[in-house]
Amino acid sequence: MDLTYTAEEEAFRTRLRDWLAASLPTLPPAPSPDDWPGRRAYDTAWQRMLYDAGYGEVHWDAAPTRRLIFLEETERAGAPYVGANFVGLLHAGPTIAAEGTAEQRQRWLPPILRGDEIWCQGFSEPDAGSDLASLRTKAVRDGDSYIVTGSKIWTSHAEVADWCELLVRTGPGTPKHRGISWLAMPMDAPGITVRPLRTLAGSAEFAEVFLDEVRVPVANRIGEENDGWRVTMVTLSFERGTAFVGEVVACRRTLGELAAAARGNSRWDDPALRRRLGRLHAEFGALWRLIQWNVSESQATGGVPGVGGSVFKLRYSHARQELYEAAADVLGPDSLDLSRAWTPERLSSLSYTIAAGTSQIQQNIIAERILGLPKGP
Amino acid sequence: MDFRLTSEQRALRAGVREVLSRLLPEDPVPGGPGPGDPVPAPRLDRALWRELGRAGFFSLRLDEKEGGAGGGLPEAVLVFEEAGRVLLPGPLVATHLAAGSVEGAAAGETVVTRVDGVLVPWLDAADQVLGDATGAVPLRSVDPLTPLHRVPRPASAAEGTHDGVAALLTAAEQLGSAACATDRAVRHATQREQFGRPVGGFQAVKHLCAQMLVRTELARSAVYAAAVTGDRTEIAGAKLLADDAAVRNARDCVQVHGGMGFTWEAGVHLHLKRAWVRAQLWPTAGEAADIQAEALAALP
Ligand SMILES: Cc1cc2nc3c(=O)[nH]c(=O)nc-3n(C[C@H](O)[C@H](O)[C@H](O)COP(=O)(O)OP(=O)(O)OC[C@H]3O[C@@H](n4cnc5c(N)ncnc54)[C@H](O)[C@@H]3O)c2cc1C
Numbered sequence: 207m208d209l210t211y212t213a214e215e216e217a218f219r220t221r222l223r224d225w226l227a228a229s230l231p232t233l234p235p236a237p238s239p240d241d242w243p244g245r246r247a248y249d250t251a252w253q254r255m256l257y258d259a260g261y262g263e264v265h266w267d268a269a270p271t272r273r274l275i276f277l278e279e280t281e282r283a284g285a286p287y288v289g290a291n292f293v294g295l296l297h298a299g300p301t302i303a304a305e306g307t308a309e310q311r312q313r314w315l316p317p318i319l320r321g322d323e324i325w326c327q328g329f330s331e332p333d334a335g336s337d338l339a340s341l342r343t344k345a346v347r348d349g350d351s352y353i354v355t356g357s358k359i360w361t362s363h364a365e366v367a368d369w370c371e372l373l374v375r376t377g378p379g380t381p382k383h384r385g386i387s388w389l390a391m392p393m394d395a396p397g398i399t400v401r402p403l404r405t406l407a408g409s410a411e412f413a414e415v416f417l418d419e420v421r422v423p424v425a426n427r428i429g430e431e432n433d434g435w436r437v438t439m440v441t442l443s444f445e446r447g448t449a450f451v452g453e454v455v456a457c458r459r460t461l462g463e464l465a466a467a468a469r470g471n472s473r474w475d476d477p478a479l480r481r482r483l484g485r486l487h488a489e490f491g492a493l494w495r496l497i498q499w500n501v502s503e504s505q506a507t508g509g510v511p512g513v514g515g516s517v518f519k520l521r522y523s524h525a526r527q528e529l530y531e532a533a534a535d536v537l538g539p540d541s542l543d544l545s546r547a548w549t550p551e552r553l554s555s556l557s558y559t560i561a562a563g564t565s566q567i568q569q570n571i572i573a574e575r576i577l578g579l580p581k582g583p
Numbered sequence: 584m585d586f587r588l589t590s591e592q593r594a595l596r597a598g599v600r601e602v603l604s605r606l607l608p609e610d611p612v613p614g615g616p617g618p619g620d621p622v623p624a625p626r627l628d629r630a631l632w633r634e635l636g637r638a639g640f641f642s643l644r645l646d647e648k649e650g651g652a653g654g655g656l657p658e659a660v661l662v663f664e665e666a667g668r669v670l671l672p673g674p675l676v677a678t679h680l681a682a683g684s685v686e687g688a689a690a691g692e693t694v695v696t697r698v699d700g701v702l703v704p705w706l707d708a709a710d711q712v713l714g715d716a717t718g719a720v721p722l723r724s725v726d727p728l729t730p731l732h733r734v735p736r737p738a739s740a741a742e743g744t745h746d747g748v749a750a751l752l753t754a755a756e757q758l759g760s761a762a763c764a765t766d767r768a769v770r771h772a773t774q775r776e777q778f779g780r781p782v783g784g785f786q787a788v789k790h791l792c793a794q795m796l797v798r799t800e801l802a803r804s805a806v807y808a809a810a811v812t813g814d815r816t817e818i819a820g821a822k823l824l825a826d827d828a829a830v831r832n833a834r835d836c837v838q839v840h841g842g843m844g845f846t847w848e849a850g851v852h853l854h855l856k857r858a859w860v861r862a863q864l865w866p867t868a869g870e871a872a873d874i875q876a877e878a879l880a881a882l883p
Contacts, residue, residue, distance in 0.1 A: 207592065207657045208585050209811045215584075271584045462882040469880065481869055484876030488820030491875075492805035495586075499804050502586040517800050520793075566786075572796055573789035577769045580784035 209498065211271060219275045225259055226283040233286070239550070240409055246324060246366040249289035253321030262319040265295050266303060270501045273451075281455040288452070290363050294318040294325035296449035298371040301388075301441045305429050314369070314390060326367035328358040328391065328415060329438070335360075336567050338373070339382045339435060343417060345374035345389065347424070352376070352389065354397075354420040360561075364400045364413040367393050371441065372422075377432040386434035388441070390426040397421070407553035408544075445562050447504070447515025450522060451497050457526055458490045460533075460548070468536045482532050489525045493518065513575045520568040523558035530555045586807070588661070595658055599665040602638045606631060607669050612850045613727045622727050627673055627694060627708035636691020640666075640675065641682040649683060656748070660755040660810040667759025667829075670853055672728045674705040676752045677713060685711055699749065700865040703732040726856040745865050751809055751818045753861050754825035758799070758806050760854050761828035764836040765795040767851065771840050782839075791835045798828035816878040823871035829858035 211219070233252065237244030256262050264276045265288075288295055299318045302310055317323035334341040343356025354374055361370070370391040377385025393400075397420040402410035429437040465483055468474040496518055504511045530552035534541035541549055559565045573579045588596070613622055635641065643659055645651025652658070659679070666675055674696035678688050687693030687710075696705045698714030706712065706719055707730065719732035769792055772783030782788050802825040809821040833855035837844035844851050866874060 207588060207807055207811050209808060211584055274584075462879060465876070465879045465882070474880070477873075480876045481872035483879060484872035484874070485823065485868075487875040487879045488805070488823045488871065489801075491817065491820050492801050492808075492824050495804035495808040496801055498584065498586045498808070499800075502584070505585070506587060514800075517797050521797050521801055566790070569790040569793035570786065572793035573783075577765075577792055577796060579769065579772060579789050579792060580781050582784065582786055582789070 211275065215269075215271055215275060218272055219279060222261070222276065222279050223283070225261075226279060226285060229255060229259070230283060230285060236286070242363075242366050242410070246290045246363075249286065249291050250321035250324060252286045252289075253291050253295070253319075257320050262321075266300060270505055274498065274501060277452045277455050281452070281459055287456070290324050290366060291318070291321065292449070293327050293363065293367075293371065294323065294369070297441050297444040298325040298327070298369070298390075300444045300448075301371070301437065302390075302428055304440055305388075305437050310390075310425075310428060323368040324363065324366065325369045325371060326361050326363045326393070328361055328370040328372040330360045331357060332359050336564060338438070339386065341373055341375060341386070343372075343374050344378065345376050345387065345422070347376075348421075350424050351421045352387075352424060352427075354389070354391070354417050354422055356417050358415040358417070360403075360412045361400075361415045362412045364393070364415050365402060365410075369393060370415070373434060373438060376434075380432065383435045385432050386438065387431050388428045388434040388437040389422050390428065391420065391422050395420050395422065405554075406556065407550055442563065443511050443513070443515060446519045446568070447500065447511030449562070450519060453526070454490055454493050454497060454522060457529055458487075458494070460529060460551075461486055461490060464529075464533050464536055464548075471536070471538075473536050473538075479532070479535055482535075486525065486529055486532060489521075490529075493522055493525065496521075513571060516563075516568045516571045517576075519562065520565055520572070523565065526558055527555045592658065592661055595654075596661045596665065599638075599662050600668075603665055603669050603671065606634055606638075607671065610850045611670050611672070611728060611853065612848055614847075618847075625672060625728050625730055627705060629694075632673060632678075632694060633691040635671075635675075636689065641679050641691060642689040643679070645683050645689060650689060651682070656751065656810040656813055657807065659748075659752060660806060663752045663755035664759035664762070664806075667756030668763040670728060670760070670857055674709060676749050676756075677704075677709075679752065680746065680749060681711065681713060685713075697746075697749070698734055700863065700867070701733055701736050702860070702863055703734060704729050704860070706730070706732040724860075726853070726860045728853060729857065729860050731860065747813070747815050747818045750822050750864070750866060751806070753864050754802075754806050754809070754818070754822040757822075757825035757829035757858060757861050758802050760858055761795070761799045761802060761825065761832040764829075764832035764851070764854050765792065765799050768792050768795060768832075768836045768839040771843075775841075788839060791839055795828075795832045795835055798824075798832060802828040816874055819866050819871040819874035822866055823868055823875070826858070826862040826868060826871075830855065830862055833858050 237248050264273055267273050299315055302314050329338060331341050345352035345354045370393055372389045372391040374387055374389055375385050376387040397418040399416040401414045403412055403414055405411045473479055500514045533548040534552055540546050574581050639652050642651040643654045647653045677697040678695045681695035682689035685693055685695050688695050693710045694708055695711045696703060696709040698716050703716050703719055716734055719734045722731045722733055724731040772788050773781055775782050805821040805824045809817040836851050840849055840851055843849050
């Protein structure tokens, strides 16, 4: 058990901290949350700055401890979040790195790291959410292309994405897990229509994507034909295992701000509220330790994070919702004012226990794959 | 940074598990002669205590030249986690803390207890009491394996009795208990059949078990990290989460066992009762949350 960072890692921290102090003031002002093209430009510009300074690959670092330091320091400095780069940097890219050919890695990874291209995730369909493997969007081979027809839903950032990690059915008539393939689909291909959907928070975070005979080169398939379910498990293990790691640091910062606000408006004098915040502080502290545990484990086994990610995802998503409920208690009636801090986040937080696999599904995974209980339907 | 256990630590854990399985009956259920008969008061098994002394439970953190193993808090936490798993009875934490300062404690010859908050476990059995037990009155202890006394709360909350190491080791015992409850629930859910299939195949049961694992693993991360840093705030957080895991897991374990879980003989209740006792030792959930809140308020 060792929680200290090496001298080399601490040197990395110091270098990064200095760089952040010098570079953050040069960032353009942040766009409004509804301005998608603006957000894309802002998020990719930030990734480009990281890349130029040699930090572009930090999420994929062979020493994941550097990623932990990166998250601690960027959060401390108030640096931007991955934002529109989420899918590319945190799960499509890592999947291609783990499962793609040398040529595919060469084609897709550098533009992600440079902030030139952003990705979205086309997994869910109107009739295939939790039961992801029952997806129906079909891809029929035509020479060296697939012709893709169907529709996807809840696709975050679809409007501004260049590429989509797309699951399609290539093996009709085979058992549902066996006939799936994982494709990289260019979002500017003819036949794609994106229709934004309004979320309960009032914004257009995600969209419906209609696919009408879209041509995707066979060379864009990651993994073998009909072996896409296995590749998908790799993607999901990155999505659940590591993609939300940075947000725990953000939660700890929010909690600190909340305590300061509570002291400002005398809510801090309420011992019950104070203890709730103290309890959340303990939880987020422990979640960060759990991340260090998972990172240590995956570092030892090499590469793809294990199902321990589901343990983290399940607890983190609920703790974060409790955080915004506590925020509402600190704000009182002001929590009904959308222009106040934390109110939009409180609304958004309802999605954490749904997106990337609902809490019910995470509990099934933990019970069946970690505890070995009998499989459900 | 590599948070995983070292191979020495894994070997230590396996060794302790082996020793405990030799020293303790599989199920420590204290029996009366028949249903309704009074449960006999627990007696401290002096021979067991000396065996634990010989096995190094109390001297673990003493220097080698003092006859100890030179272990640190992480090693102690692993040992106490195993003790918690098997519901090892006796004032283990107090005697461990007294090793090196109280004659005979390290060897398990002297039984030492301490005043923790307002509770004193094993007062009558102890040769020595750390802290002021004046005015202690016996409780009819909810835990049939832990006799308890209560002292009148000192006028000024005596910081002196608030020992971080004691809190950490108590948390480690809670962790072991939480893990054991999870294992037992999973084992029962795999074996017990209803409606023609193992009850563990039913999602409602599965989700109880999954939550048990999640609580255990979060508590484990917190307890192990607090053992590495020795930080007071982290120890309080670890105690908070470990109490939560032990109490709620034991409850869920009773639930998963159905009617069997409600019987004296199944012994699941012993985990719940011990977890309740430990949860009352310093810091309780409220005290731990206060310590965490203080730290939060002190952030820049
Ligand atoms: C903000 C947001 C962003 C998203 N972004 C993307 C994206 O970019 N790309 C993408 O592909 N998808 C995305 N999703 C989709 C997300 O992955 C799905 O919403 C999720 O997997 C649940 O599927 P569903 O919505 O069809 O709900 P359903 O599967 O219909 O579930 C409905 C309810 O039934 C429960 N349920 C279902 N099956 C079971 C079961 N076996 N046992 C117990 N309970 C069950 C669920 O837990 C849920 O409570 C996003 C979702 C949200 C909310």
